[in-house]
Amino acid sequence: MEQLVQNLLLGLLLGGVYALVASGLTLIFGVMRVINIAHGAFLILAGFVSYTAWTWLGIDPLLGILLTTPLIFAFGWLVYRLVVAPIRTAPMASTVLLTFGLALVLEAVMGFVWGNNSTSIRPSYVDESFTIGELFLPKSQVYGGLLAIVVLGGLYVLLTRTWIGRAIRAAASNPTGAELVGIRISAVAALVFAIGIATAGAGGAIAAVLYPFVPGSHYLWIARVLAIVVLGGMGSMGGAVLGAVMFGVAETMTSAYVSPAWATAVPYAIMFAVLLARPQGLLGSRLREDVVAT
Amino acid sequence: MSEVGGEQPDTVRRVADRPVWLGRIAIAVASAYILAYPLLSDDAYYQNMYVLSLVFAIAASGLNIITGLAGYVSLGQGAFVGLGGYTVGVLATRFDSISPWWWVPVAAVVTGVVALVLGFVSLRTRGPSFVIITVAFLFLVQVIAINWTSLTNGTAGLSLPPPTWSVDIINWPFYYILCAILALQQLLMWWIQRTKLGMGLVAIREDETKAATIGINLPVEKILAFTASTVFVGAAGAVYGYYLTFIDPRGMFSILLSVQIVLSLLVGGKGTLWGPVIGAFLIEWLNEVANNNLGGGNTRLLIFGGLLVGLVLFLPNGILPQLERFLVRRRTKGKAGLVGARVEPGGDFPVAHDRPAGPPTPADTPLLEVRGVERRFGGICALDGASLTVPDGSITGLIGPNGSGKTTLFNVVDDTLRAQAGEIWLAGERIDRLPSWQRAHRGLGRTFQITRLFREMTVLQNVVAPQRSFSWSQLARIAVSGPEARRAEELLDFVGMGDFRNQRAADLSYGQQKLLELAQVLMLEPRLILLDEPAGGINPVLIERMADMIRELNSHGTSFLIVEHNMPFVLGLCDPVHVLARGRCISSGTAKEVQADSSVVDAYLGEDFSLESESSRGA
Numbered sequence: 001m002e003q004l005v006q007n008l009l010l011g012l013l014l015g016g017v018y019a020l021v022a023s024g025l026t027l028i029f030g031v032m033r034v035i036n037i038a039h040g041a042f043l044i045l046a047g048f049v050s051y052t053a054w055t056w057l058g059i060d061p062l063l064g065i066l067l068t069t070p071l072i073f074a075f076g077w078l079v080y081r082l083v084v085a086p087i088r089t090a091p092m093a094s095t096v097l098l099t100f101g102l103a104l105v106l107e108a109v110m111g112f113v114w115g116n117n118s119t120s121i122r123p124s125y126v127d128e129s130f131t132i133g134e135l136f137l138p139k140s141q142v143y144g145g146l147l148a149i150v151v152l153g154g155l156y157v158l159l160t161r162t163w164i165g166r167a168i169r170a171a172a173s174n175p176t177g178a179e180l181v182g183i184r185i186s187a188v189a190a191l192v193f194a195i196g197i198a199t200a201g202a203g204g205a206i207a208a209v210l211y212p213f214v215p216g217s218h219y220l221w222i223a224r225v226l227a228i229v230v231l232g233g234m235g236s237m238g239g240a241v242l243g244a245v246m247f248g249v250a251e252t253m254t255s256a257y258v259s260p261a262w263a264t265a266v267p268y269a270i271m272f273a274v275l276l277a278r279p280q281g282l283l284g285s286r287l288r289e290d291v292v293a294t
Numbered sequence: 295m296s297e298v299g300g301e302q303p304d305t306v307r308r309v310a311d312r313p314v315w316l317g318r319i320a321i322a323v324a325s326a327y328i329l330a331y332p333l334l335s336d337d338a339y340y341q342n343m344y345v346l347s348l349v350f351a352i353a354a355s356g357l358n359i360i361t362g363l364a365g366y367v368s369l370g371q372g373a374f375v376g377l378g379g380y381t382v383g384v385l386a387t388r389f390d391s392i393s394p395w396w397w398v399p400v401a402a403v404v405t406g407v408v409a410l411v412l413g414f415v416s417l418r419t420r421g422p423s424f425v426i427i428t429v430a431f432l433f434l435v436q437v438i439a440i441n442w443t444s445l446t447n448g449t450a451g452l453s454l455p456p457p458t459w460s461v462d463i464i465n466w467p468f469y470y471i472l473c474a475i476l477a478l479q480q481l482l483m484w485w486i487q488r489t490k491l492g493m494g495l496v497a498i499r500e501d502e503t504k505a506a507t508i509g510i511n512l513p514v515e516k517i518l519a520f521t522a523s524t525v526f527v528g529a530a531g532a533v534y535g536y537y538l539t540f541i542d543p544r545g546m547f548s549i550l551l552s553v554q555i556v557l558s559l560l561v562g563g564k565g566t567l568w569g570p571v572i573g574a575f576l577i578e579w580l581n582e583v584a585n586n587n588l589g590g591g592n593t594r595l596l597i598f599g600g601l602l603v604g605l606v607l608f609l610p611n612g613i614l615p616q617l618e619r620f621l622v623r624r625r626t627k628g629k630a631g632l633v634g635a636r637v638e639p640g641g642d643f644p645v646a647h648d649r650p651a652g653p654p655t656p657a658d659t660p661l662l663e664v665r666g667v668e669r670r671f672g673g674i675c676a677l678d679g680a681s682l683t684v685p686d687g688s689i690t691g692l693i694g695p696n697g698s699g700k701t702t703l704f705n706v707v708d709d710t711l712r713a714q715a716g717e718i719w720l721a722g723e724r725i726d727r728l729p730s731w732q733r734a735h736r737g738l739g740r741t742f743q744i745t746r747l748f749r750e751m752t753v754l755q756n757v758v759a760p761q762r763s764f765s766w767s768q769l770a771r772i773a774v775s776g777p778e779a780r781r782a783e784e785l786l787d788f789v790g791m792g793d794f795r796n797q798r799a800a801d802l803s804y805g806q807q808k809l810l811e812l813a814q815v816l817m818l819e820p821r822l823i824l825l826d827e828p829a830g831g832i833n834p835v836l837i838e839r840m841a842d843m844i845r846e847l848n849s850h851g852t853s854f855l856i857v858e859h860n861m862p863f864v865l866g867l868c869d870p871v872h873v874l875a876r877g878r879c880i881s882s883g884t885a886k887e888v889q890a891d892s893s894v895v896d897a898y899l900g901e902d903f904s905l906e907s908e909s910s911r912g913a
Contacts, residue, residue: 035422037369037429083603090610093367096425097556098606100369104553104599111592219549223433226426234422265437268430272415275427279419 002134007256008249009137013145015248017206020148021221022228022240023155024199030235031172031192033092034084037099040222041106042197046072046204047213048114051121061121062143065151065205069198076197080190088189103218110215120212144206151202152241155195159237168192172235220264231271233281242282246270321568332469341465345537347578348472349375352530353551354558354570355479359523362565363492364516365499366417370428372551373435374405374524376541378531381405383452383541384445390455398471398532405528406521413517420502420512436547451542454535468537472530476571479526484567486522490761491769493751495519496565497759500748506730507708507740508760509818518769553598554581560605563612572613643846644784659722661686661822661853667706667716667726668877669699676702678877679716684822686721689844689854691868691885693861695898699877700857701743704824708733708740721821735763739820743827743857745807749800753791753810756799757782760817785813789843805832812843822853829860841867865889873897 025039049068053059059067083102087094125139159165170178171188179185207213207221228247232239247267255263274282328348332341357371381401386394416427439446446452457464486492494515497505506512535541554577562573580601584594609616660683669677676699684690694700705711707718709730718726725733747756758774774782786792789809794802802810808828815823828844829837837860844854844867858864864871865885873881873888875897881888888894 029422033422035425083607086607090606091365092422093361093365093425094606094610096367096369096422097560098603100553100556101599101602101604101606104595105603106599108592108596108599111595116592219433223429227430230423230426230430259441261441262437265434265441268434268437271430272427272434275415275423279415279423281423 003256006135006137007252009135010141011249011252012245013141013248014210014252015245016145016148016152017203017210018225018228018248019241019244020152020155020199020206021203022225022232022244023152023237024196024203025225026229026232026235026237026240027159027168027199028193028196029229030237031168032088032189034088034095034193035092035099035226036193036196037096037222037226038103038106039099039196039200039225040218040220041103041110042072042076043200043204043207043221044213044215044218045075045106045110046201047121047208048110048119050205050208051114051119054121054123060123061205061209062123062147065147065202068205069151069202072201072204073194073198076201077190077194079197080193084193085186085190088186103222107215107218114215116214116216118212118214119208121208123209126209140209144210148203148206151199155199158195164191224264224267227268227271230281231274233283236281236283239281239283317568329473332463332466336462338465341469343578343582344575345465345468345472346534346581347575348469348476349530349534350554350558350578351571351574352472352476352479353527353555354562354574355476355483356523356525356527357555357559358483358564358566358570359486359495360516360520361523361559362570363486363495363499364519366516366520367425367556368428368520368523369425369549369552369556370432371524371527371555372549372553373428373432373547374409374527375531375534375551375555376439376543376546377405377408377435378402378528378533379535379538379541379546380439380446380452381528382532382535383454386454386536387452394454394536395467395471398529398536401532402525402529405531406525409521409524410517413520417516417520418513432547432549432552436543439543439547446543449543451540451545454539454541456539457536465537468533471533475526475530475533479530480567480571482522482526486519487567488772489769490771490773491515491518493755493759493773494761494769496751497748500750501746503710503730504742504746504748505759507710507734508814509731509734509763510759510761511731511764512729514764515769550595550598553602554578557598557601557605560602560612561609563614563616566612566614569612569614643788643843643850644781659686660684660719661688661721662707662855663717663719664703664707665717665719667703667713667718669702669706669711669713675877677706677713677716680874680877680879681716682872682879682882684853684855685870686821687848687851687853688870689848689856689868691864691871692855692857692874693859693864693871693888694874698874698897700874701826702877703874704740704826704857707824708738731761731764734760734818734820737819737821738824739815739818739822740824741808741811741815741826741828743830745804745811747799747802747807747810747814749798751799752796753786753799753802754779754782754795756810757785757813757817760814762818782813782817785816786810788816789813790839805836808832808840809836816847820852822855823847825854825856825858827858828856829858829863837863 021039021043025036028034028036046068049071050061050064053064053067054061079102083098084095087098128139130137130139130142159168167178167183167188168191170183171185175185224247228243229240231246232241232243250267250270251263254266258266328344331344353371353375357368360366360368378401381404382394382397385397385400412427412431416424440449459467494505494510497510498512498515502512535546558573558577559570560573561576562569562571580597581594584590584597588594662684665681666679667677667681668675668679680699680703692700692703702711706713709728713726716726717724720733720736720738723736725736748759751759755774758778761768783792783795786795789812791806791809791813794806799807799810828840832840841863848854856864856868869884870882871885871888872879873894880897881891881894
């Protein structure tokens, strides 16, 4: 029983990290209709930045998200201005391929800079655990998961309680209308892209403490996060969080009770099963089109 | 005018034929060179490169069906190469008395079945889920190949029995069987492009919602296309696996295989017959150069990624379409476009002789009945229990102030939007649970307020595109041919657009597009046509003509429901007229009765508006 509770808690904490990363992806999709295949590559990039900050400057990787996240945010903004902006309104097929190419370029550059060997960040607390009764919770997972939930909460407040958040939500629900009431869509789009990338940055700094990584790890991450977003329903923030928690719990449980080797496969199987019954995902609505708006 | 008309066809044909023939000759020469290469040279480096190029050509040409024609990008195409390879690997290591060649067709079947299932999961909705699921699929099969060791031997991989023939011609069987598979793949693509299925796929790529309203069965066509895009790829993967004689999960399910396939398609040109093949040879050559001369690894990755970004930004159409566009521009330089020409007055309505009788509407049953339909957008209630009927054989009008829910009502009736409550009956049959295309097959046609045509198709293709009913054999029929093409020409003549049949729809003026959309809908032989502002944005002569055509069609038994703001047009044409306000039908009757209804005046002008004072001010 303690075993089950422990795994459930760990799954929820992992789900928090996934939710943070997936929320950025679904935000970018919801506002811009861009599927950012490079999301995982930005995540790994944040891991490497965090690694460098830790080894060179001795900055704790989890506290370091105060440094890495703004850096990745700025980088995301720059990338948007340079390559994504010119085709913002192009069909989705174009943006998928563009961001896919971007992911490959980032992977190659990370390979040149940091090498293709496995990298891990091991601060002092990485081998310690909290012990509550019979429960053993590794400190890095507890810190990482809680931190992710805090950042996610901050994102929620930003989107629902601020002027910028209102502008973003207006742009998502009706770009033309938003433009008419004085919201500059191109500026909002750049901001959204950068915020989305920043969630990958924060998530990457946390994930770097939890798992060793190589530049090619981004495939695993993007496949997972995309699956989460589809499972929850494209563009639905609540769906992304729900899907992320399901993935986190499913992976932890499979790893504990079946075999760690299958841990990455089972969530995909769940996703396929859900989509068979509900093609639009858990909380997704069928895409609707307004005839006049086109 | 007549001079130009007499001269033009001849010159146009002479110039236009030349590039086509040049292209054909180039393809023939290139094919002959590829076919003869193993006979002429035993250079192992190039033979290997061509074998890999052939595998990628088959994979890219396959991908072209779902991505080039239907517009759905797949990043998991490499997984089907791997699936083919693993089929031959698993079977050949278990049955060593049987030649591995026998497993090649088996691999094609296995791949096709897997694609069918995957298509069922991912293609019943539209939009972005598909590409994501293909990525997830690629990772799922790789994880399975790594972990299901009893079947696949895990990361250690599988070694196939080595070839049994002479070392001198060691590559020949692989080489020529791949050539044969590529020929079959090209034949399949060439054939699909010409069929109803192919036209339906292009319609889906251009405008999926519209495609559904003209009777195209979206999930069936997309799933068929996806399956067709993988079958020969599985066979090629099997040959590839046997050629390597060793397969492992990292090699067979590497995402870089998919990258190379996608690049091949993009470089050559999506939707073209030979583009992917040319692209495959170019990219495989680049791949070899990057691996052997530039150090491979991260450099190759950088080149591929950079190329992908560069192509999307600077050459989104690929080499072949760009070349064609360039030639067309040179050919048509200095010539006036045809779209400036006058629309012909048009002919009489050509009554179709093979018109399907359809079940007769039971007496006293209206053709269309909408009962208490509701549709909300967030907090806004666009339709709030709207009910109305369209009597069989009538021209019914639907008017109402802006925002009263007229277009939403149309959308709900033809399933462009799903109603949240209420019932819709067509000729005594309840249709509100049916998808768009099934409603179209039951005799419902619809035009859009802002015309929606398949912009990249010609005018004639646009009219031929609708599918009046669904049958498997129909999908295999050649699209522009036989009675259907003749019928389409007749309808174009009827609306006066016969001269424009070979123009691209995107080049037409707005009024011409309205006429074309009407001809397109008539192809469905509809019993009821929903017209959304047929007189909006077109000139007075054309409005007159539109009214005449509606009357003529009506005299042949077609009923209409018309949304229109042009009141003289509505009042002269329609009986009965329904008035919609705030999502409800507030008044119905003849044009006169409705005009006299004080609630209608309120709805349009507000309750405090006094008709007398306004008219006296005007006088």
